[in-house]
Amino acid sequence: MNYDFCKIISNFKLKGELVSCVRYGEGHINETYLAVVSDNGAETKYILQKINKNLFQNVDKLMNNIRLVTEHTRKKVAERGGNPDRESLSIVYAIDGKPYYRSPEYDEYFRVYIFITDAVAHQREERPGQFYQSAVAFGEFANMLADFNASELYEVLPDFHNTEKRFNDFKVSLAADKLGRAAGVQAEINFVLEREKYCKSLVNLIKTGQIPLKVTHNDTKLNNVMLDEKTDKPVAVIDLDTVMPGTICYDFGDSIRFGCNTAAEDEKDLSKVNFDIDLFEEYTKGYLSALGKSITPAEKNNLAFGAILMTYECGMRFLSDYLNGDTYFRIRREGHNLDRARTQFKLVSDMEKRFDEMKKIVAAY
Numbered sequence: 001m002n003y004d005f006c007k008i009i010s011n012f013k014l015k016g017e018l019v020s021c022v023r024y025g026e027g028h029i030n031e032t033y034l035a036v037v038s039d040n041g042a043e044t045k046y047i048l049q050k051i052n053k054n055l056f057q058n059v060d061k062l063m064n065n066i067r068l069v070t071e072h073t074r075k076k077v078a079e080r081g082g083n084p085d086r087e088s089l090s091i092v093y094a095i096d097g098k099p100y101y102r103s104p105e106y107d108e109y110f111r112v113y114i115f116i117t118d119a120v121a122h123q124r125e126e127r128p129g130q131f132y133q134s135a136v137a138f139g140e141f142a143n144m145l146a147d148f149n150a151s152e153l154y155e156v157l158p159d160f161h162n163t164e165k166r167f168n169d170f171k172v173s174l175a176a177d178k179l180g181r182a183a184g185v186q187a188e189i190n191f192v193l194e195r196e197k198y199c200k201s202l203v204n205l206i207k208t209g210q211i212p213l214k215v216t217h218n219d220t221k222l223n224n225v226m227l228d229e230k231t232d233k234p235v236a237v238i239d240l241d242t243v244m245p246g247t248i249c250y251d252f253g254d255s256i257r258f259g260c261n262t263a264a265e266d267e268k269d270l271s272k273v274n275f276d277i278d279l280f281e282e283y284t285k286g287y288l289s290a291l292g293k294s295i296t297p298a299e300k301n302n303l304a305f306g307a308i309l310m311t312y313e314c315g316m317r318f319l320s321d322y323l324n325g326d327t328y329f330r331i332r333r334e335g336h337n338l339d340r341a342r343t344q345f346k347l348v349s350d351m352e353k354r355f356d357e358m359k360k361i362v363a364a365y
């Protein structure tokens with residue numbers, strides 16, 4: 001779809017004319033563009049996103065969450081003497097004052113963020129220490145939100161990390177087998193079914209109050225954090241669509257899932273996909289140092305398991321989407337979601353073998 005970006009941008013409180021607008025980043029959910037606006041020759045970059053309206057059915061409430069969270073983080077950054085436009089995600093408001101713009105022509109929702117300058121969202125660790133810094137970033141983000149009033153937040157995607165529910169959804173997709181794909185992926189299906197026992201444990205610990213609900217990010221991939229392009233120091237956490245009550249075991253686990261993979265999330269050659277325990281240690285060190293004393297013993301005891309669970313859950317979600325006909329995660333090639341599911345299951349197997357070591361590492365910090 002070709003959009004009239006000049007017109008879309010003109011509905012936001014921005015000074016200048018649109019010079020260019022190109023697809024940007026590697027997110028699976030929204031459509032992200034880099035927009036360059038010129039004001040008398042002075043160029044400023046912005047992030048323009050078409051919000052995934054299939055997934056986010058109440059954009060008004062979604063964007064109200066992001067407004068509340070970013071107002072909070074901007075205030076925290078200002079209090080510590082930082083630059084809120086760079087060290088927090090920041091909304092550019094629409095002319096009508098809303099934190100998004102609904103285009104009547106396209107019946108689509110768009111939002112604009114200030115571009116976080118001189119920073120990179122990495123797909124993987126390129127220099128030693130970057131993964132450590134991402135852990136510090138997510139730990140500090142959790143700290144900033146520790147005094148945020150969670151009851152103000154709308155639960156954008158209910159049961160987002162309710163693995164029990166995800167398992168049931170998987171079984172529904174399997175039973176429907178809309179495209180007749182199940183027969184070709186029996187090994188992957190069995191991998192999921194054999195591990196049903198994983199699904200209940202964290203859900204139950206939350207239900208019984210043994211693990212506290214906190215305001216968490218819920219999508220803590222390495223490419224959802226911006227690191228300084230020169231120093232690799234944390235700049236800001238981005239992609240705040242899923243900020244909701246959750247547990248830090250999910251946040252920790254999802255970072256490990258993505259960041260401790262020696263290959264890409266969609267690598268076809270599984271011999272390249274391995275769980276890197278040194279990176280696990282790096283992240284654990286960074287995350288626990290940033291969280292300090294706020295972590296409870298029950299949370300700490302379940303961090304390593306959280307990594308297995310989030311990887312299993314994500315693999316199950318990719319496989320469900322493959323069975324459903326690729327309707328949720330954006331795919332760029334045939335079988336993309338199946339490739340993604342396979343990498344996740346390879347990582348789960350690796351982590352299962354090294355679970356004792358993982359627990360020892362967590363206990364040591």
Ligand code: ADP
Pocket residue numbers: 024025026027028029030031032047089090113114115116117121223224238239240241
């Ligand atoms: P998705 O929900 O689809 O993952 P994201 O919000 O994570 O979308 O954005 C996709 C990518 O766009 C990020 O990984 C990052 O590279 C880039 N990006 C997003 N927001 C900003 C920003 N404010 N400044 C600079 N880059 C950004």
Ligand code: GN1
Pocket residue numbers: 026027028029030218219221224239241242265314
């Ligand atoms: C999606 O939006 P993005 O690309 O950062 C997904 C996550 C998955 C991830 C897998 C809202 O994250 O839950 O873990 O893909 N986000 C949503 O890479 O479903």
Ligand code: MG
Pocket residue numbers: 027028223224239
């Ligand atoms: Mg993202």
